[in-house]
Amino acid sequence: MRVRKAARLFCGLIVAMAATGLAVSAQAQEKKIKIGVIYDLTGPLAGGGSELQYTGARIMLDQFSKKDVEGYKIEAIYADAQSKPDVAINEAIRLIEQEKVDMLLGFFSSAQCVPVAARVEQLKKFMWITTCISSAVLENKNYKYVFRPQASGDQFGMMTMDFIAQNAKQKFGKDPKDLRVAIIHEDGAYGVDVAKGNEAGAKKAGFNIVLREGYSATAPDLSALVTKLKRARPDVIFHTGYNPDITLLLRQAREQGLKFGALMGHGAGYGVYEKLKEGLGTDVNYVFNADPISIWLANQKAMDPKLPPMIQMVGEEFDKRKPGVAIRSAHVGMAASNTYVFLTEVLPRAIKKYGGVDPDALRKAALEVDLPEGGTMLGFGVKFHGEGTPMAGQNERSFPVVIQYIDDKSYVVWPKSQAQREAVLPLPKGTTYSNQ
Amino acid sequence: MQGFLEFFDIYLVEAVINGILLGGVLALLALGLNLIFGVIDVTWICYAELVMIGMYAMYFIVQYYGISYFIAAPITILLVAVLGALLHYLVIAPLLTAPPINQLLATGGVLFVLQSFATVAFGVDFRNLGIRLPVLALGDMNFSYARLLSFAAALIAMVAVYLFMTRTFTGTAIRAISQDRQIMALMGVDARRIYLVTSALGGALAGLAACLLVLQYDVHPFVGLSFGPITFLICVLGGLGNFIGGFIASFVFAEIISLGGLYSDLEWGYVLAFAFFIVMMFIRPAGLLARRS
Numbered sequence: 001m002r003v004r005k006a007a008r009l010f011c012g013l014i015v016a017m018a019a020t021g022l023a024v025s026a027q028a029q030e031k032k033i034k035i036g037v038i039y040d041l042t043g044p045l046a047g048g049g050s051e052l053q054y055t056g057a058r059i060m061l062d063q064f065s066k067k068d069v070e071g072y073k074i075e076a077i078y079a080d081a082q083s084k085p086d087v088a089i090n091e092a093i094r095l096i097e098q099e100k101v102d103m104l105l106g107f108f109s110s111a112q113c114v115p116v117a118a119r120v121e122q123l124k125k126f127m128w129i130t131t132c133i134s135s136a137v138l139e140n141k142n143y144k145y146v147f148r149p150q151a152s153g154d155q156f157g158m159m160t161m162d163f164i165a166q167n168a169k170q171k172f173g174k175d176p177k178d179l180r181v182a183i184i185h186e187d188g189a190y191g192v193d194v195a196k197g198n199e200a201g202a203k204k205a206g207f208n209i210v211l212r213e214g215y216s217a218t219a220p221d222l223s224a225l226v227t228k229l230k231r232a233r234p235d236v237i238f239h240t241g242y243n244p245d246i247t248l249l250l251r252q253a254r255e256q257g258l259k260f261g262a263l264m265g266h267g268a269g270y271g272v273y274e275k276l277k278e279g280l281g282t283d284v285n286y287v288f289n290a291d292p293i294s295i296w297l298a299n300q301k302a303m304d305p306k307l308p309p310m311i312q313m314v315g316e317e318f319d320k321r322k323p324g325v326a327i328r329s330a331h332v333g334m335a336a337s338n339t340y341v342f343l344t345e346v347l348p349r350a351i352k353k354y355g356g357v358d359p360d361a362l363r364k365a366a367l368e369v370d371l372p373e374g375g376t377m378l379g380f381g382v383k384f385h386g387e388g389t390p391m392a393g394q395n396e397r398s399f400p401v402v403i404q405y406i407d408d409k410s411y412v413v414w415p416k417s418q419a420q421r422e423a424v425l426p427l428p429k430g431t432t433y434s435n436q
Numbered sequence: 437m438q439g440f441l442e443f444f445d446i447y448l449v450e451a452v453i454n455g456i457l458l459g460g461v462l463a464l465l466a467l468g469l470n471l472i473f474g475v476i477d478v479t480w481i482c483y484a485e486l487v488m489i490g491m492y493a494m495y496f497i498v499q500y501y502g503i504s505y506f507i508a509a510p511i512t513i514l515l516v517a518v519l520g521a522l523l524h525y526l527v528i529a530p531l532l533t534a535p536p537i538n539q540l541l542a543t544g545g546v547l548f549v550l551q552s553f554a555t556v557a558f559g560v561d562f563r564n565l566g567i568r569l570p571v572l573a574l575g576d577m578n579f580s581y582a583r584l585l586s587f588a589a590a591l592i593a594m595v596a597v598y599l600f601m602t603r604t605f606t607g608t609a610i611r612a613i614s615q616d617r618q619i620m621a622l623m624g625v626d627a628r629r630i631y632l633v634t635s636a637l638g639g640a641l642a643g644l645a646a647c648l649l650v651l652q653y654d655v656h657p658f659v660g661l662s663f664g665p666i667t668f669l670i671c672v673l674g675g676l677g678n679f680i681g682g683f684i685a686s687f688v689f690a691e692i693i694s695l696g697g698l699y700s701d702l703e704w705g706y707v708l709a710f711a712f713f714i715v716m717m718f719i720r721p722a723g724l725l726a727r728r729s
Contacts, residue, residue, distance in 0.1 A: 044658050046560035083658075187703065215702040220461075220653075220662040221690075223454040224697030224705060231447045243562055244654050244662075251652070255571050256450070257578035279564040279654055 032073035033347065033357040036095030037061065038106045038116075039131075043083025044218070048243040048269050049331045050108035053131050054078070056335030057106060059317040064343050070351040074343070077101060081112055088112035089119055096125050102357045103128060105339065110134030110153070110190035117146045126362040128346070130338040131331075133267065134189040135196075135391070142392050145359050147346075147366045149338045149382050151398040152391070153190060153266075156290045157197020157238070158204075160264040163288075163402045163414040163423075164236050165205035171425040172235055172261060176206040182234035182260075184225065184249075186241045187214035194240040194266045210234050217245045225249070226256045235261040235426070235435070243269035247279035254283060259435035261426030264402075265289040273327040273405060283432045284405055286424050288413070293401045295333030295377040297412055297420065302374045310340060311377050327410055330403075337377035345369045345382070373397065379418065447698065450577045455694030457579065459687035460587030464648065465667040466674065466682040467593055468641030474677020475614040475634045478528050478539045482547035484660030484667060486523070486639060489550060490516040490646025491655040495563050505567060513643035520639015521632050529631065547660075554657035562654040569651060582651040589648055593641060594683055600637075601679075610634055614677065669713050675723020685724055688712075 037057060040050035058078070065074040077099050081088035088107070095101045103126035107113045113132035120127040121143045129137065129148040133156060138148060161181075168179050183198045185191030191214060202209050210232040215225060226249070229237065237260050241249065246269040270276070270289040277284050296315060300308045314336045318328055346365045347357070353368075354361035371382040381397035402414035404423055413423035427434040469483045480486075490512050497508035527546055531539045569581040601607035613620045613630050621627050653659060670689055674681030689709050697705030716724065 042555050042560055042657070044656065044661075047562045047656055051560055213701055216706070218662050219702065219706070220666065221454075221458050221693065222702070223458065224451055224694050225702045227447050227451050227454065227698055228702075230450075231445075244656065244659075247562070247564070247654055252580070255578060255580035255582075256454075257571065257573065257576075275562050278566065279562065281566070281568065 030073065031071055032075050033069075033103070034075045034077060034099065034101040035061065036092070036099060036101035036104045037076050037078045038081050038088060038091055038095070038104060038112075039078075039108050040083045041078075041080040043081075044244055045081075045083040045109055045242060047272075047275065049267075049272050049329070050081075050083070050131075052272065052329045052331035053106070053108050053335040055318065055321060056314065056332035056337075057130060057339045059314050059321075059332075060336045060339040060343065063313065063317075069343060070348050072347070072351055072357065081107075081109070083109070085109070085112045085115055088116050092116045092120060093123075096120070096123055102126070103359070103362060105342065106130055106335070107132050109188070110137065110193065111188040113137045114189050117141070117143060121145055124359055126359040126366075128338075128342050128366075130335045132190065134193040135394075136189050136193060138391050138394050140390050142388065144387060144392075145363055147363075147384055147393045147395075149341050149376070149395045149398060150334070151292060151380075151400045152394055153193030154197030154200065155398070156266045156400050157194045157199070157240075158201040159197075159400050159414070160238055160266065160288065160290045160402060161198055161201025161205055161207070164262070164264070165201070165207070166414075167423065167425055168205070168207075171423075174235070177208060179207050179236065180210045180232070180234045181207045181236050181238060182211040182229055182232055183209060183213075183238045184211070184229070184241075185214050185239065186217040186245060188217065190268065191217075191240040195238075198238045198240075215245070217242050219245070219248075221252075222249045223252050223256060226252050226258050229253070229260075230256065230258050233435075236264060237262070238264045238266070239270075240266040241269050243272060243275050243279075246270065246276070250280050250283060254432055258433065260433055261435055263287050263427075263433070267291045267400070271330050273329065273408075273410065274325060276405075277326075277408070286404060286406060286427050286431065288402055288404050288423075289410075290400045290402050291330045292334050292337075292378045292380070292398070293412060293418060294328065294330035294403070294410065295337055296328055297403070297410065298377060298379040299374075299418065303377070303379070304375055307377050310336075314377075326408055327405075333377060341369070341371070341376055341382055345371065371397070446576050448695075451694050451698040452691065453577070453579060454583075455691040456687060457583035457587050458694060459690035460583065460590040461645075461649070461652075462666065462670055462690055463683050463686035464586055464590040464593065464641070464645045465663055466670045466686055467590065467597060467679065468638040468645070469667055469671050470674070470677055470679055470682045471597065471634060471641065472638040473671055474679075475610050476524070476528065476532075476631055477614070477617075477677075478532075479536070479543060479668075480523070480638070481540060481543040481664075481668075482523075482550055483638075483642060484664035485547050485550035485554075486516055486519055486642040487646045487649065487663065488554060488655070488657065488660045489519060490643045491650040491653075491659065492554060492558055492563075493643075494647055494650045495565055495655050498565055498567075499563075505565075509644075509647040512647055513640050516643030516646060517636040517640035520642065521636040523639070524632055524635035528635070529628070532631075547664075551657050551660070558657065560657065562656045564654050565650050567651060580652070582648070585651070586648040589644060590683075590686075593644060594679065597637075597641075597679060606630070606633060669710070673713055673716060673724060675725055678723055678725055681723045681725035688724070 039054035079091040185195040350361040350365035674685035696708040
């Protein structure tokens, strides 16, 4: 009897040990990369475009988590930055130290990007920025582990100025020195950086800058700014803002009778057409916006042939998640495309060539990405400025385009190589803000 | 002379009038909060969030149920009044005798609850009522009817509250209880009922502010952040519980913001307004209209 009991115990022990061993070995075999994804899902920035960015990144991550990448499973852990830089930093640290993620991806707001990038670099973790554009994130920082395939803020500002400079004589009938421009912006890292590009572009073109001013995106009243704009009488207003402040400014501009020839927006709130339309009605007609091209507007014929089916997939998934949207926001495609570049260009190379997903392997793989124009869904190529350069980690081949909203559709109007139609410039007579 | 004319240009007049109209918006917000401050002596940190809930109520009643704005407004005022009474009954009443910091923390908690509730229930999207009021044009100057409405409503509400407080038995009881909470109970006044009425009235004023703000601003769960802090500063500047002081402080604050923003960067307008607040706290710590003891 005692022997039988001992045998049973012995068998039990063997089974338990085998089971534990199997589990351990299964765990050892299952290779995965844990990606911490941070966007603003609550707070004012969520509705200003961050939630759409999250949707785009998530569509792509969900797609890739269905399969392996070079034997590695994709596990995404999502966090909400709540539209606050301190929360973004805390969440980044939590994901790195507690959730043990291998890297971070995302980030909508430049005000969050600047401090988070510094902290992540300090911790020697890999960071892939899909969205925020401020040059201050990377300029003269010489980071090793922070990469941004997205265009930088001053490029946005320069692009819209270049567009107006090339059209000043033909459309406004004015020499550049006679063209009056106003540069207004929210006073965060994003607005300041785009305005810096605007100013550089205006000086290069020889425009007369009649007003340059920043304001807080949460200011409850912008009527004094509108009064100043009325006094300055600009032909073109270059505006960088998030969504609540854009609608407040333009509503107060209408109420106070501000007139101008063209309004140039620069991403963020200007990229969410549905909200602009809801807040401003038909006044949003003929407004311009600089952003990376919407993946649904990009020239698919000039693209790598494997990209159009991905664009279609992102569109279909987006329609399932957000049915009834008139214009699919550029925000969605931006995050989807930049996430796709990481998942198809950086990650496989890091695993195959550098043996894993540690920060150094990912960094080396990122530095080797060399996509020509047409190599991404956003139309531009990817090649990062190398270490030791002033913009280390910034994609040197990215560029935004200028689009114009016309009758509930958006058209690329600049640069000429991407243009889908001639721009309507200046604002036609009879429209709310027209100074004609 | 030329410089004088340039300084007093038409844009200055427009900025002054816009300052007055912004003052109307701020006065409307400060009125209800002052009532609560003055009578119940509790800081409703979540006051601007009650306004936010009211704005959502207006949005849904008008947009989703297709009910006219003028019918939706009284429904919203009633709804937020009930919310104010509920807030008192569930959160404030149990803490009436607790230290002020506990009351502050409790209403601070309600602020986060309301913000989170709105985020979960309504999402993070900005919503717009879609009503575009005409513009009043006076020569080269243009003024928003929505702001004129707020200004008029603030004036009327101020007079109505004043008459209610001075000409009715309940109003007199409210004023009396604000002077001595303990003694009124001994004189047969039902303090709990008075508190409840005051909270409902404060809520109704928040509802009224919501009806008018929804014409000017997008609704989102964090809209209160734009108004909450400034409303508190105005109440303190005017003297806690002092309606007329709060009313005047609203216009002083708004004019500093408007004129400061016109002659300097917009943000300097706010800096000057806050600097003025700090200086006044040294000179008149009990508020603009406080009597010297």
